[in-house]
Amino acid sequence: MKNKIRSPFFYVGDKYKIMPQIIELFPSNIRNYYEAFLGGGSSVLYVEAEKYLLNDNNKNIIDLHKYISSYSKKKEVLLDKLFKLIKKYQLSCSYLGLTVPEDLKKKYVKTYYSKFNKENYSKLKNDYNEDKDISKLYLLLIYGFNHMIRFNRNGDFNLPVGNVDFNKNVYEAILNYLSFVEDKKIEYSTKDYVDFIKETNFKERDFIYLDPPYLISNSEYNKNWTSEDEVRLYDLLDFLNEKNVYFGLSNMTDHKGNSNEILKKRMKKYIVHEIESNYISRFDNTVKKNSREVYVTNYGKEKR
Template sequence: MAQKNPFVSPILKWVGGKRQLMGEIAQLLPRDLSKRLYCEPFVGGGAVLCHLQPKKAIICDLNEELINVYQVVRDHPDELIASLSSHENTPEYFYQVRSLDRDPLFEQVSSIERASRIIYLNKTCYNGLFRVNRSGEFNSPFGYYKSPNIVNEPGIYALSRYFRENDIEMVASDYEAVLSRDLPEKTFVYIDPPYHPLSETSNFTGYVQGGWNEEAQRRLKDVCDSLTERGIRFMQSNSSAEFIRDLYQDYTISSVRATRSINSVGSSRGAVEELIIRNYE
């Protein structure tokens, strides 16, 4: 791994972020991780990436706006910070910015302004919940925070430097497009998909259009089986649902406790059991 910079940390708040679980995850990583290509096909807020800071990695997400944020952080940190500094923390302004993706001219908005919009909405929306509707439009409400950290200048510069000084490929696509590549056997894949719900009311799949169901989880299991057959090591995080336990019964499964602070229902926040699934000891 590269020399770690303590200022490299997630710049977005993300549902299911792994920052608080890094102690448990780190203990279960392959010992020779520094010799492997790191691949994260559901990068989300990037907590694991920021903790590990590999020199060579492929990060992927189906959310094109998210990948654009990382590309802009890498290539245009000064312009991004200037744009973020222009935002206002008022409900009227928030809903004006939120509505931009309803406008047919949104496609003409620059990549820098789009990245600035996503970070601003993430920092000021209710509970930091990145959520889109079936049309792919951001629909989280205003959060009414007094002093949100919209301009995380040290964090943006540190992450930008990390991206530029290392070989980090950024891909906006379905996870299978990346994992079906001819990856070297010395690859480690960390998989953090939408979790299978513990109940019918706990499901959350609002990062991108569409959703995840049992069929989607089985498709991912098939891809994990393919990685195993190719000799590629993977670690997956998922919920402790009995369906997931049964699906991966032939793999090594560890249980961990995670405190979840992002949920639209206050009573659903708190310590919950999650699973870490591996195809290695």
């Protein structure tokens, strides 16, 4: 199985941990790779295709992808820019050895990053809300609570500081991402998934991967996702299937006592692959099996 590859957005709800299982079930020899709910893009980093068409209706995450990608041929310039900002705002940075003082570490054993960075993170946030400089948005995401992007009604970024900083993992994820995008043909869009699918003229060997908000789990980007969205999604899958377009869908049928009945009913006509997620352990019977992650396809495939 492939090693795990991390996207530099550390997006909440990313597919980082389970992607090595899912990629084994993708079709081989993809011409155009479509992703309707790109998020932090942890899936696309595994995919070999001739062209990539990547969509998410959150314009900020797409802007961040475009921004980071634009440095694929000048990696050092991007890192230099980010490190200058980190130093300007006096944030801790494990990667650069700008660490939190020992007395603070002892006093707040589990929360010292957030204690140390709180005030300066707020300054960064205020400045970003003034100038909307996207490099600041990237750092807000890296240092922010749960690595989320959250704006209030006035359009101001309003996430509190997280208990994390710019460490070796962030550095390596940026370099890895830049190497991936460097020689790829990529187009981004910010459409609603229905338009993204309906407006596409799919061709042979095209493949679409869908990792929608999960109806039965809680997260920032799930809160606007309704049962109607869920139904529209399966209608679209049927539409794709009629057009002989291969699709792969990630979702959860059960989670913490909640059940997605729409999914359970609609996935019956397709092939359902069981995916081992954090909540399920095939090797440990003592883990309560109250969550079920699935990968649904309209194509059968030998494992690569």
